[in-house]
Amino acid sequence: MKKKTNMTSKKRILLLLPVLLSLLVSPPLKASSGDDLSQQVDELVLRFPSQTTAERDSNVAELLQLGSRGIQELCLRLQPPGGEDDTRVRFALNGITVYVKGPGKNKERTLYVAAVIKALDPPRNKEVKAFLIRQLQLAGQQESIQPLAEYLGDKQLCEPSTQALLAIGGEEVENAFLEALAQGLEENRITLIKALGEVRSRAAVPSLLGYAHSSDDNVRQVALYALANIGDPAAEDLLSRIRLASTPFERTRAPSLYLLYAQRLAENGNKKTTARICHELMITYTAPQEQHIPCQALSILVFSLGESAFGDLLRAMRSPSKVLRIRALELAEHFPSKGATRLWLDELEQADPEVKAEIPSMLGRRGDDHALPAVVKELNAEEIVVRIAAISAAAQLGGDRILPDLLPLLYTENEDQIQTLKAVFLGMPAEKVVPELGERLDLVGPAAQVALLEVLAERRASEYVEKVFALFQSENDDLHKAAVTNLAAFVGPGDLPRLIELLKSAARTESRPLQDALVAGANQISDPEARAELILSELSQASSGQKADLIRPLARIGGEGALQVVVSQTQSPDTRVQTAAIYALSQWPHIAAAPELLILAQNSNERKFVSLALQGYVRLAVESELDAEEKVRMLENTSSLALSVTEKNMILSGLSTLHTKSALRLAASYLEESQLQERAARAIGRIVRDGSEEVGLSGPEVVFYMRRVMNYIQDPYELESMERYTEYMLRDEGFVPLFNGKDLAGWVGDTVGYVAEDEKIVVYPDQGSGNLYTEKEYSDFILIFEFKLTPGANNGLGIRTSLDGNAAYVGMELQILDNSAPKFQELEVYQYHGSIYGVVPAKRGYLRPVGEWNFQQVRAHSRRITIRLNGETIVDADIDDAGTPQTMDGIDHPGLKRDRGHIGFLGHGSRVSFRNIWIKEIE
């Protein structure tokens, strides 16, 4: 069945798995001749994997209609590892496994599982059986238990069958494990012991007690776990002593096992023992690094005993161990009753300061409103740590209701308290908080003033702008600085004159925040052209330094008028002004500035100006609304400039966001420079991968770039992902590999002189100099491959040729040659690399230096042959025209008339390597 593809669609749906197309190279598994059922199975198998759920379901349904015999026949096609490729069979079987557990499919499930069980019966490769067992792990139920149990004694299959049995569960499974364990085989012991533990088998306890003393670490490990998980009283003595046991890891693990045991005891109704064990461990483990044990014990006490564990919780909350106290509080959160809240509040009253600080946080998280009054009371506690905890907790419980209680706390110098209050205020609705804070802004101490200022700024409380200007005048350094920094959040257009005055007389360090304020005020003017007016009119009277400060913010204000002024100032004789203007121009947000920036970059004498201008230009190109091609053209404009490495890197960064072939080409041009290679390679990788959705960013040319750049990528992780991506791209385009990377399957001819090694086909001239041909014939196709020459190398690519005879004449030979070799300097034009030998000469000069990999693409479409070498078209010819009235070499080339034939590598006694050979047949 011809494989349905959507390769021609523009959508890049990356669906395909490698196997599908490799099967074109290796033939499908052969059906036994003459068997009708077998043939049906063969046909159905070819439909897998399915591309949609609906397809899968219908394909599976057809398989199931073949009945039990059909399923068994299918199972027969499973291959052991190292055998033939049975991927489709595994897809088919797993497809059934998933299908039959869907709703309403019980009849099908029964049939399927019975067939799988039958298929399990005869001797077969263990891994194949494991695969079948794993299907039962998903689809099997009661009926599978006995058949699976038969494998419990098998060394390799014990584990998969145990896993399947555990998935099925039930008493019968437990009995199967018990029986198997009783057989006393060593190889499956740990699997079975663990399984009995997982099913909590009481009946296993007597033998487990014996295994717990085994000299084998693994046996002991699983036996102890099993005994703990089962929770039978008989195991208590043993488990209580395991921390004295042999391996250090067992000692580390012992208390947790013991506590697991305690938990299970409680679940089985034995709560008194649980309590005893937990209390014992809480007393025994007192070292700082062991505090997790009392926490565990307390947790189990609470889970098992519920409210009867209150006393333990309270005691734990008074423990000198902070870790335990906090755990106790976490557990306390989950007692919903009001009575519990009452207890914590009592505790809160009596507690030490450290503990007092921990309780409110818990109460806050608990969310019980009744705790609020007590928490609010702690707002006035003496200890800072308690106050801070109370602030956050009160806010959590009371929201903005408690604002009046918090406000008095602002009258403090304590930085921690202030910061805590600030965070709380920021979490409250603006309309409640802003008036209260604004009112107090000039009443509180300076540390708090800074915090209030920041909150009001965050909330854009512009009604307090006058107060902020007042604080600007403050003698307190911190306050003054806070006012300057946050001014921008408060000002409006009416404040512009004032701001300009301040800016003109500002200290160096304040210039920037004042510019920010200027920008904030100006941008509130609705007409974009009017925004810069006031500033521009000030410019004429301003001094040199002032001018610079006034020009800088223009980039953030914008407007045609401002742009013109800035452009003219880039020519200012005053360096300060000029620098500010160029800087502003480089920051300009509108594409209108781009032409000026380019001119500046081209004409300026100062390196730093060129760099600034270029930065701005590149940024504008990339961020603008233009389409990708236009952006690339803009970037191409910079090629005439002499750029530094940093600047070129900038351009590469910009290019990496543009997903077009032109961007690829431009980025690829940087590959020639060693300092830029890795960056260029990564940019290309990014363009290709991020542009995977773009139509046009696919196909052999893109693959060519990817392959080229993979030579420059060091990181194996990155390389692997690029490799996989390239493979996906090709398959999605409809290409299939001609060479599987491992052996010469699919190739005939001189398989001695041509060797598959390291994912390449290498010609060993001393072993043979014949030809290697594809088994298949092709007529119209696109072939891509890479080749590497040695000095003086001479080989050839035969297309549309027969398996014997001289391919150059019975088919066509596309020359493969080291053009640079001294002995080849006097050849005919039609003998050089890429030429259709004797018929069409190729353009020369596009081979990589000898020893580097070259990428070639051959497109044979009816009478037209097009060859591209390393991105350049070197042959584009109509072979009928080229052969009329006669060929260039005057010799008869009957092969030109052929419309199909083999593809081959034509040895002429040289060492050449080939790799990544893919082909796409075209209509």
Add this chain to the structure above:
Amino acid sequence: MQGKKTYTRRTFLKGAAALTAACTIVPRHVLGGQGYTVPSDELTRAVIGVGGMGKAHLNYEGARLLAVCDVDAKHLQEAMEIGGPGVKGYRDFREVLQRTDIDIVHIPTPPHWHALISIAAANAGKDIWCEKPMTRTIGEGQKVVEAVQKNARIFRINTWFRFSSRYYGFDTTVKPIKKVVENGMLGWPLTATLSGVTGFNWKFYWSGKTYLQPEAVPDELDYNMWLGPAPHKPYHSHRVHNTFRGYWDYDGGGLGDMGMHYLDPVQYILNKDDTSPVEIEADCPQQHPDACGSWRRIELSYADGCKIILDGENRDKQAPFLSGPLGKLYKGFRSDIPDLENKMALLPDPAPQITDFSHAVRTRTKFALNEANAHRSCTIVNLAKIAVRLGRPLRFDPDKQRFIDDGEANRLIHQPMRAPWNL
């Protein structure tokens, strides 16, 4: 093109630093008493799994590196060289856990080991910094939560977008997004779309190979230990090290790789830290039982109507990142809500988060991304994996953490481990 970008990183950042500082304040003179480190004492750590990602963990700050562990002798050697003379090397993680002088363990092993080592570490009294995804199965995640909480351990996952860093398609952190949502500006319920259009790349190239010819195990690798709880399958280099992501036995393809990075912030934004989706449906090609493949679309719906769409085909070129009855938010913080930036200035901020892990360890405070909420966001990933593997719609009970009327799906929640390993 939808509305202009209304929110810039700069406007947001001003207040951020101050907030973080506030919520982590605990006065120095308070910290004392039994059972934890005084701030001036240095914290110590071990890194278990020092292959690809593990090497990055060697350089993390905040605690002194004392030990490294790996089942590959070459990786171990390299890590010891990077670590220097003070760092000891181990082949068995259990020996690392026995050391009483190690406070924190990092777990950058492949995901099939995460739960086992996390639980063993918790039971040994260690705090934990585990790689994403948190666990390979939902059942494992539940057990990790239990062990970490019972032992009162501090736990974090190695994803951080819910509390810091520029979040994928946005120039800002997640905080302003959370603020917009929490204050109802988009209405309720919301739909979140994660696709290339909204700034998320699903990395489908993390697919497994379906036909692996057995290879000889390299001398330096203890393959049996590398497999650990996973079923034994013949060795092939593609199963391990850089490419384990392609196999269900160890991880879950692109979903496993990026799922938590992308989805944990979404869970936080939608305020779903304590629950899970109730309906899951996947549109995908049939999956191989061993090798992960790609998928086209996965939809997860919550009980209150919130929805998460994972769009692997970038089908909707105009998709907003978040969409609600009152408004939409697009990649780059563009929105159809007019004057959003000014409106946001008036809104209260989300609750502050604890974002300094060392500080959390010292004060025994739950970290911003801890075992409980990480388990929930990892569950989103694991639900998606199961939906893809079964290819049929599923219904999930978020409180019982079980599927409704689908026994096969439930068999993928608790998957047995290979002896002698168990949770």
